[in-house]
Amino acid sequence: MTDQPHPAQPSSHRDQPAPALFTWEFATDPYPAYAWLREHAPVHRTRLPSGVEAWLVTRYADARQALADQRLSKNPAHHDEPAHAKGKTGIPGERKAELMTHLLNIDPPDHTRLRRLVSKAFTPRRVAEFAPRVRELTDHLIDQFARRGSADLIHEFAFPLPIYAICDLLGVPREDQDDFRDWAGMMIRHGGGPRGGVARSVKKMRGYLAELIHKKREALPAEPAPGEDLISGLIRASDHGEHLTENEAAAMAFILLFAGFETTVNLIGNGTYALLTHPDQRRRLEESLARRETELLATGVEELLRFDGPVELATWRFATEPLTIGGQRIAPGDPVLVVLAAADRDPERFADPDVLDLTRRDNQHLGYGHGIHYCLGAPLARLEGQTALSTLLTRLPDLRLAADPAELRWRGGLIMRGLRTLPVEFTPSA
Numbered sequence: 001m002t003d004q005p006h007p008a009q010p011s012s013h014r015d016q017p018a019p020a021l022f023t024w025e026f027a028t029d030p031y032p033a034y035a036w037l038r039e040h041a042p043v044h045r046t047r048l049p050s051g052v053e054a055w056l057v058t059r060y061a062d063a064r065q066a067l068a069d070q071r072l073s074k075n076p077a078h079h080d081e082p083a084h085a086k087g088k089t090g091i092p093g094e095r096k097a098e099l100m101t102h103l104l105n106i107d108p109p110d111h112t113r114l115r116r117l118v119s120k121a122f123t124p125r126r127v128a129e130f131a132p133r134v135r136e137l138t139d140h141l142i143d144q145f146a147r148r149g150s151a152d153l154i155h156e157f158a159f160p161l162p163i164y165a166i167c168d169l170l171g172v173p174r175e176d177q178d179d180f181r182d183w184a185g186m187m188i189r190h191g192g193g194p195r196g197g198v199a200r201s202v203k204k205m206r207g208y209l210a211e212l213i214h215k216k217r218e219a220l221p222a223e224p225a226p227g228e229d230l231i232s233g234l235i236r237a238s239d240h241g242e243h244l245t246e247n248e249a250a251a252m253a254f255i256l257l258f259a260g261f262e263t264t265v266n267l268i269g270n271g272t273y274a275l276l277t278h279p280d281q282r283r284r285l286e287e288s289l290a291r292r293e294t295e296l297l298a299t300g301v302e303e304l305l306r307f308d309g310p311v312e313l314a315t316w317r318f319a320t321e322p323l324t325i326g327g328q329r330i331a332p333g334d335p336v337l338v339v340l341a342a343a344d345r346d347p348e349r350f351a352d353p354d355v356l357d358l359t360r361r362d363n364q365h366l367g368y369g370h371g372i373h374y375c376l377g378a379p380l381a382r383l384e385g386q387t388a389l390s391t392l393l394t395r396l397p398d399l400r401l402a403a404d405p406a407e408l409r410w411r412g413g414l415i416m417r418g419l420r421t422l423p424v425e426f427t428p429s430a
């Protein structure tokens, strides 16, 4: 982190009005506002809809450094809010819940220990072995609407795919997975429902996971069987003789569900939308899939993440000591939000950043974060994203939007960016 002001940062930016953030227009297209911030106020203090004041970091170089800066803690205890405001800010982890002691809310050395333990269970190999199941799930979901000629791809495809996939991977029995679908739907407010429904869903999910972990622990065979589920792997994982406690295992299962669910919904939703609105790019991808090549699919999904990624802002960080980001002094206790979506469109880092180019190779985007909290589920997200997009394009070749893009509604959450619905049409097929 440099102590020198960024040379391109004008000192007079305070004279210019900052664009309105967190409005309906902003949720629909935040990129013009991010371009303004990158240019005029790259480290910008703002009041969030919850009332909390936080710094937004929007330039790629600053964002990348901030994500890896150990002086920025993930532990909400470092947040310098008056005590009476704590727990009312909407900052995850300020709510009193055992489930909140998870990877995204802790620092080394606890983070190092827990991440090492979960990495022993959640291996790239386990994810690779899971590929046939993801293909089967994808086909099964498309079968449900293929004869109809129309669908809402968020509710009928992007939403159920990751929840069933993670449930399967964790080892939640199939007969219980629809409960998870309902709880998760309530949690991201797809399902609407009564007031307090979200809190009740979290409680039910937690109760269910605690019981499942307990049952699996009782029945755990001495040696792992091939294809063992992830919860059993978590129970088995140990580090210098130290096991995860049942509480830690439950918090870990919960964060895998939580971190891996809405993100993947939005990767599939935003990615499909981008392809449907960029016909030349879509055609190139279809031609490459027809030749059974996988290279463009791989670079393409990375580019879709950069271009309109599921995670708009990285999760919270709090300064533990005075520091300078992009020439701006940050005081201890100040919350810092790294705006991944803004950094990934920085023209200082990416050529023609507002152009979707599925062949882009120099693409070290920040969509999965950076540093010690880099997304643990990236191999699974890539598998799901690549399978979902390639199967959709191959099975429904004349897939098209059934709504004017201007009418589509984006969810204006703080951390995530995604569509509420994605209505499509296509020629019915068996």
Ligand code: HEM
Residues within 6 Å of the ligand: 067, 103, 104, 105, 115, 166, 255, 256, 257, 259, 260, 261, 263, 264, 267, 309, 310, 311, 314, 315, 316, 366, 367, 368, 369, 370, 372, 373, 374, 375, 376, 377, 378, 380, 381
């Ligand atoms: C962390 C993005 C899918 C599990 C992160 C972070 C980002 C991210 C940006 C870092 C947040 C920060 O530094 O504040 C994404 C995107 C996904 C995705 C864009 C889909 C396209 C998944 C999946 C899983 C998962 C499928 C697991 C099933 C996690 C976990 C962390 C994490 C456990 C915390 C890691 C740590 O703190 O050490 N993800 N994620 N993610 N992600 Fe993902």
